[in-house]
Amino acid sequence: MSTHTHQGHDHAHDGHEHEGMLEDVELSERARRVLAMEELLAEKGVIGASEVQRLIDFQGARSPVDGARVVARAWTDPDYKRRLLADPEAALLELGYPLVGSAKLAVLENTDAVHHLVVCTLCSCYPTSLLGLPPDWYKSFAYRSRAVVDPRGVMREFGLDVGDGVEVRVVDSTADLRYLVLPQRPTGTEGMSEDELIALVTRDSMVGVGVALAPVA
Amino acid sequence: MARFQPGDRVKVIAAEMATHHRTPSYIKGRVGRVHALSGLWPNPETLAYGADGKPERDLYLVAFDMKDLWGERFDGPAGDVLLVDVYEQWLEAAEASADGGKA
Known part of the structure; x- marks a missing residue:
């Protein structure tokens, strides 16, 4: 089970963790919402699981x-x-x-x-x-x-x-x-x-x- | 075929719209002139809701005179302009008469 709490939706998690997330960091409401949306989009197949990370990596390379x-x-x-x-x-x-x-x-x-x-x-x-x-x-x-x-x-x-x-x-x-x-x-x-x-x-x-x-x- | 050409005076339609659109409220109802044509683009107003954005819309870079737009709030020299991307469905032809952009 992931370490952050979700508010606003209660879909089942498959025991996955967010790569690289620090357990002692308190996420803002907005950050939690973004993560929840990202998970939902991946679950529903709208985006690939690694697509967001790939874009972040690309932008980070510039x-x-x-x-x-x-x-x-x-x-x-x-x-x-x-x-x-x-x-x-x-x-x-x-x-x-x-x-x-x-x-x-x-x-x-x-x-x-x-x-x-x-x-x-x-x-x-x-x-x-x-x-x-x-x-x-x-x-x-x-x-x-x-x-x-x-x-x-x-x-x-x-x-x-x-x-x-x-x-x-x-x-x-x-x-x-x-x-x-x-x-x-x-x-x-x-x-x-x-x-x-x-x-x-x-x-x-x-x-x-x-x-x-x-x-x- | 684009409806407007560079130099044409255009008025931004002053419509309220509760759904996604890209026309900032501060230019709604204001008169500017077409500075450049920026080509055909998917319509963000439908694209934002999962549609394909077709038919594509002409996009214009529209120039607004700073003094006309802001009045006394703008204290820079005459000639300074604000250029805003505006999609064609938000533009209508404006009379060539000088109305200070406030019509």
Whole structure:
């Protein structure tokens, strides 16, 4: 019998345990509900028993460094950048990044004239196929509600002051498109290699609350 | 064939809907303009309940002027916009007249 208590349903357990679960961790009501739903979906054959774990493993294998590789390639290879903007899915595959699930990816290019900021007000849609799991603040009610009303104020709190001469475009990701911001290449990086450039591309710059780091002088 | 094209003024239908949908309440009833077409997608309103989401719906990236949308709550410069994914069934043609997006 599993060690957590189920509330709200009383189906029989087959004596299985949740892999890796710690017995001394008190699960929240929401966590218990999620586990119960996962078990029911598996029992009813809607999902395979290992499917959720496989997806967790896949997302865990991605991190902002993967997005940084894509950005650095776009900075150094104009043809790649064109392909990335025109057909992001194919361009990501070139670098070995397949998208999973039904969601597709769109790339928003920041320029001298336009700065993009991404938010999901309805939930927490995020390009996990490329960047891994979103940071907690991205999922917070504060960010989701304020980014659409006061984007410049939110960005200032992240340390980014976007000038009034630059148009701010907030993108509310409400459907099945996931948005990746292509940040501007910092000045003074002309002679840098792709690997050196990768280190300048932060997660925040790919969400739009930041810009790429300046090279260390 | 998509009903709207980039640049078209569109109004988001101000319908209440108790079941799953992807139109945020803060744009319902507001006027924007089509920024880009994002292709055909399964309809999340039926997909969410186990159906196949057919027929697929055109998805638009619709631009709303920040000042129009929020009034004095927005203190940034004119020209800043909010772009929202909106499915075609939530859009209707809006008159070209400037109504401040509040019609």
